[in-house]
Amino acid sequence: GENVEQHPSTLSVQEGDSAVIKCTYSDSASNYFPWYKQELGKRPQLIIDIRSNVGEKKDQRIAVTLNKTAKHFSLHITETQPEDSAVYFCAALLSGTYKYIFGTGTRLKVLA
Amino acid sequence: SAVISQKPSRDICQRGTSLTIQCQVDSQVTMMFWYRQQPGQSLTLIATANQGSEATYESGFVIDKFPISRPNLTFSTLTVSNMSPEDSSIYLCSVGAGMNTEAFFGQGTRLTVV
Numbered sequence: 001g002e003n004v005e006q007h008p009s010t011l012s013v014q015e016g017d018s019a020v021i022k023c024t025y026s027d028s029a030s031n032y033f034p035w036y037k038q039e040l041g042k043r044p045q046l047i048i049d050i051r052s053n054v055g056e057k058k059d060q061r062i063a064v065t066l067n068k069t070a071k072h073f074s075l076h077i078t079e080t081q082p083e084d085s086a087v088y089f090c091a092a093l094l095s096g097t098y099k100y101i102f103g104t105g106t107r108l109k110v111l112a
Numbered sequence: 113s114a115v116i117s118q119k120p121s122r123d124i125c126q127r128g129t130s131l132t133i134q135c136q137v138d139s140q141v142t143m144m145f146w147y148r149q150q151p152g153q154s155l156t157l158i159a160t161a162n163q164g165s166e167a168t169y170e171s172g173f174v175i176d177k178f179p180i181s182r183p184n185l186t187f188s189t190l191t192v193s194n195m196s197p198e199d200s201s202i203y204l205c206s207v208g209a210g211m212n213t214e215a216f217f218g219q220g221t222r223l224t225v226v
Binding site (some may be wrong): 098102103104105 | 143153154155156160204208213214218219220
């Protein structure tokens with residue numbers, strides 16, 4: 001079946017540094033890729049998304065890049081803050097469906 | 113955006129019993145989804161709840177274990193039947209606003225089976 005690989009599984013950075021999380025997907029026809037942040041005990045919340053007709057999207061300190069040829073997309077968080085600490089999930093929407101395949105998650109710790 | 117209310121938020125259940133989780137959306141949606149999130153793990157799709165027809169289950173999940181109801185376009189239930197400790201997990205309902213748009217999640221039900 002289709003899958004999404006996500007790396008790293010854990011990431012610790014100093015406050016103010018950048019964090020990068022990478023995902024690779026298998027469905028070459030996927031064209032929508034959201035990123036979710038899940039704080040402890042809470043529901044996943046969308047933080048940014050990208051569609052296949054663009055290569056990069058930025059929203060303040062958060063950016064996502066997409067390489068459709070390589071079937072690879074990445075989340076970039078700059079100037080990290082302690083409140084960025086959470087689990088981040090990438091996802092890919094299966095082509096022709098409403099189904100999302102989620103990555104395995106990255107636990108980000110921002111050290112003050 | 114969609115506002116999703118899910119209940120119960122948590123429960124502790126005896127093995128062999130069943131628990132029904134409810135999901136209410138503040139607007140009519142075509143598709144509703146049920147996910148399982150085991151401790152420290154990712155989200156795994158259990159099934160798609162279709163209004164007016166049987167739910168569509170993913171590989172590894174069966175109707176006898178996870179019966180789903182979808183009586184209308186704003187409500188769905190998931191039942192976890194004949195529970196065992198391995199069913200201890202967070203169960204989340206989700207809706208999509210449309211093709212190529214974000215999914216919204218309920219707050220989840222944390223189930224512990226003892």
